[in-house]
Amino acid sequence: MTQVSSTQDAGNKIRNNPKFHELVRKRTSFAWTLSAVMLAIYFGFILLIAYGKSFLGSSLSGGVTTIGFPIGVGVILAAIALTGVYVRRANTEFDELNRQIIEEAR
Amino acid sequence: MKTLNAIVAAAATLLLSGAALAAGADMGAAEKQATNWHAIVMFVIFVGITLGITYWAARKNKTAKDFYAAGGGITGFQNGLAIAGDYMSAASFLGISALVYGSGYDGLIFSVGWLVGWPIILFLIAERLRNLGKFTFADVASYRLAQGPVRIFAATSALIVVIFYLIGQMVGAGQLIKLLFGLDYLVAVIVVGALMMVYVTFGGMTATTWVQIIKACLLLGGATFIAFGVMSTFGFSFEALFTRAIEVHPKGGAIMAPGSLVTNPIDAISLGLTLMFGTAGLPHILMRFFTVPNAKEARKSVFYATGFIGYFYILTFIIGFGAITLVATDPQYLDAAKGGLALKGGGNMPAIWLAHAIGGDIFLGFISAVAFATILAVVSGLTLAGASAISHDLYASVFARGRTTEAREVRVSRIASLGLGVIAVILGVIFEKQNVAFIVALTFSIAASATFPVLVMAMFSKSLTTRGAVIGGYIGLVGSVGCVILSKVVWVQSFGFAEPLFPFVYPTLFTMPAAFIGCWLFSKMDTSARAQAERAAYEAQAIRSETGLGAEGAAAH
Numbered sequence: 001m002t003q004v005s006s007t008q009d010a011g012n013k014i015r016n017n018p019k020f021h022e023l024v025r026k027r028t029s030f031a032w033t034l035s036a037v038m039l040a041i042y043f044g045f046i047l048l049i050a051y052g053k054s055f056l057g058s059s060l061s062g063g064v065t066t067i068g069f070p071i072g073v074g075v076i077l078a079a080i081a082l083t084g085v086y087v088r089r090a091n092t093e094f095d096e097l098n099r100q101i102i103e104e105a106r
Numbered sequence: 107m108k109t110l111n112a113i114v115a116a117a118a119t120l121l122l123s124g125a126a127l128a129a130g131a132d133m134g135a136a137e138k139q140a141t142n143w144h145a146i147v148m149f150v151i152f153v154g155i156t157l158g159i160t161y162w163a164a165r166k167n168k169t170a171k172d173f174y175a176a177g178g179g180i181t182g183f184q185n186g187l188a189i190a191g192d193y194m195s196a197a198s199f200l201g202i203s204a205l206v207y208g209s210g211y212d213g214l215i216f217s218v219g220w221l222v223g224w225p226i227i228l229f230l231i232a233e234r235l236r237n238l239g240k241f242t243f244a245d246v247a248s249y250r251l252a253q254g255p256v257r258i259f260a261a262t263s264a265l266i267v268v269i270f271y272l273i274g275q276m277v278g279a280g281q282l283i284k285l286l287f288g289l290d291y292l293v294a295v296i297v298v299g300a301l302m303m304v305y306v307t308f309g310g311m312t313a314t315t316w317v318q319i320i321k322a323c324l325l326l327g328g329a330t331f332i333a334f335g336v337m338s339t340f341g342f343s344f345e346a347l348f349t350r351a352i353e354v355h356p357k358g359g360a361i362m363a364p365g366s367l368v369t370n371p372i373d374a375i376s377l378g379l380t381l382m383f384g385t386a387g388l389p390h391i392l393m394r395f396f397t398v399p400n401a402k403e404a405r406k407s408v409f410y411a412t413g414f415i416g417y418f419y420i421l422t423f424i425i426g427f428g429a430i431t432l433v434a435t436d437p438q439y440l441d442a443a444k445g446g447l448a449l450k451g452g453g454n455m456p457a458i459w460l461a462h463a464i465g466g467d468i469f470l471g472f473i474s475a476v477a478f479a480t481i482l483a484v485v486s487g488l489t490l491a492g493a494s495a496i497s498h499d500l501y502a503s504v505f506a507r508g509r510t511t512e513a514r515e516v517r518v519s520r521i522a523s524l525g526l527g528v529i530a531v532i533l534g535v536i537f538e539k540q541n542v543a544f545i546v547a548l549t550f551s552i553a554a555s556a557t558f559p560v561l562v563m564a565m566f567s568k569s570l571t572t573r574g575a576v577i578g579g580y581i582g583l584v585g586s587v588g589c590v591i592l593s594k595v596v597w598v599q600s601f602g603f604a605e606p607l608f609p610f611v612y613p614t615l616f617t618m619p620a621a622f623i624g625c626w627l628f629s630k631m632d633t634s635a636r637a638q639a640e641r642a643a644y645e646a647q648a649i650r651s652e653t654g655l656g657a658e659g660a661a662a663h
Contacts, residue, residue: 010655011646011649011655014649014653014655015645015649020649020652020653023653024648024652027652031229031230032229032230034225035225035226035230038222038225038226038229039382041222042218042219042222042378043375043378045218046215046374046375046377047371047374047375049364049374050371050374050375051371053363053364054363056211056363056364057362057363057364063345063348063349064345064348064349064352064359064362065345065348065362066211066363068211068362068363068364069211069214069344069362072211072214072215072217072218073214073420073423075218075221075222076217076218076221076416076419076420077416079221079222079224079225079412080412080413080416082225083224083225083228083408083409083412083413084409086225086228086405087228087405087406087408090233090402090405091402091405091406095402098652098653098654101653102653102654102655105655
């Protein structure tokens with residue numbers, strides 16, 4: 001019982017802590033922005049496949065390698081890079097904010 | 107070389123006559139023993155190590171948390187590897203490289219699609235899932251909603267996905283092992299079923315995790331070696347590799363651009379949505395996030411997993427082109443009777459024969475053993491996810507209404523994994539000669555159209571009520587199953603009708619929005635007292651979901 005009420009108590013403090021709302025706002029908008037970037041990159045690629053076959057099939061620099069290859073591999077690398085970007089900011093800025101919120105709720 | 111001819115002869119015997127046991131006494135079978143020696147020895151070593159781990163895990167398994175979530179003490183890096191091991195199936199290793207071998211650039215469309223779901227999992231799902239849940243994603247979906255209906259829905263869609271995914275793996279395992287090891291289809295399916303039952307029943311998530319980690323290392327190592335071999339043949343020049351591939355491929359320069367795989371833009375977008383959001387709704391993948399101690403490690407898991415999986419898909423692409431240049435040019439691998447690019451042993455063989463071309467008989471044995479291990483790791487993860495849906499969601503929360511003990515729940519889970527193992531073996535046998543091409547479309551469409559919308563709405567939408575979640579979820583589930591059945595892969599190819607009633611291959615473009623709209627609309631219309639209470643509970647959920655306050659910690663061992 002004591003644990004439940006202390007969690008509720010901490011919950012009330014968090015609810016009234018402006019840092020909590022700051023964290024949620026920042027993290028949510030960052031997450032949805034990055035999701036939108038990923039969606040745009042990927043569906044851009046899909047639409048190129050559907051409508052821009054000849055563009056993807058044109059030569060990259062005079063040789064047989066086509067523009068499609070760096071673009072396709074680029075989408076894979078972009079996915080890895082975006083997760084890296086998110087993890088970096090979350091591990092530093094968001095985690096620090098989160099730590100303060102939990103600390104102040106004790 | 108003798109070994110290679112023998113494996114082909116053995117495979118041909120099996121494929122043509124199907125009389126594997128009858129051939130047991132003659133010379134071919136004796137040679138077959140010699141052929142499979144490398145593969146079998148390496149596979150036996152793998153099985154020995156994993157059974158040792160299972161024994162160790164079984165002694166450590168004391169609580170439900172140990173069984174379902176490996177005690178919650180897996181690190182982000184380990185979990186990233188395990189996720190990669192759970193996700194990189196034999197189908198993606200052999201299938202994507204075979205697609206590249208057959209049509210070049212088109213293979214990349216699938217690799218990319220199967221990767222881009224991971225960032226979405228990280229941004230929207232992983233941390234909140236970890237903070238809210240305990241053992242299954244249904245914990246999260248039903249966090250502030252009525253346990254019964256939401257868990258029944260979640261368990262139903264999880265079980266459909268798990269069972270069909272298992273069928274695909276079992277049929278693949280049977281065909282592959284028949285070919286690579288010279289074992290009978292039935293024997294192969296039973297070996298896979300029996301081993302996965304042992305891992306899951308005795309070792310739970312701890313053993314499953316380590317099987318997946320070891321398999322991921324073996325597969326990444328093996329694929330790296332093949333790709334390195336290919337690139338060193340061409341002086342590490344992609345231009346040289348592609349030039350040679352265009353010279354020898356019957357499609358010539360067309361392999362360097364998207365071809366006929368995706369023609370209709372609606373199908374292209376729907377395929378994209380299916381691959382991207384399907385990944386984010388697979389029960390065995392979501393379950394892996396409960397094995398780490400906190401949201402930070404959950405987040406790191408996805409970063410490592412995305413890196414490993416992306417790297418692996420780039421390798422499969424090199425492997426596909428390597429097979430065009432090194433396998434398609436070598437008559438010993440080609441099926442002369444069929445002509446063209448057709449390979450001995452069938453369409454999934456490019457990566458396998460390339461392993462032989464690069465590393466000889468011993469490496470062929472190694473890659474065969476890795477392919478077998480890959481299937482085992484994936485089916486173990488699936489079985490555990492299915493067993494958890496039965497024991498944690500259906501039995502403990504719905505049937506016993508929470509009035510049960512942990513020990514009894516884990517016992518139910520063990521029985522359920524045995525049951526799922528038996529079902530998987532039986533279905534594997536039934537589906538041996540069936541067309542299983544619909545399975546990816548079916549499982550990923552359900553995950554994207556039923557699981558994913560409910561999970562996202564439960565996490566982000568204050569207005570979601572039980573009624574909305576359940577109706578929206580079933581719209582997605584019934585819609586995606588129905589459309590796949592009415593589409594070409596089932597309606598025409600399996601049932602033999604002339605024209606499909608649903609004109610597209612993947613229904614997600616229609617069923618995923620329908621599920622979201624269903625969740626939203628029926629929640630809005632829900633004015634019951636229960637709905638009011640559920641909306642009021644959102645704030646407390648959000649505090650736990652965002653800060654991790656009150657979240658399940660690591661086991662105190």
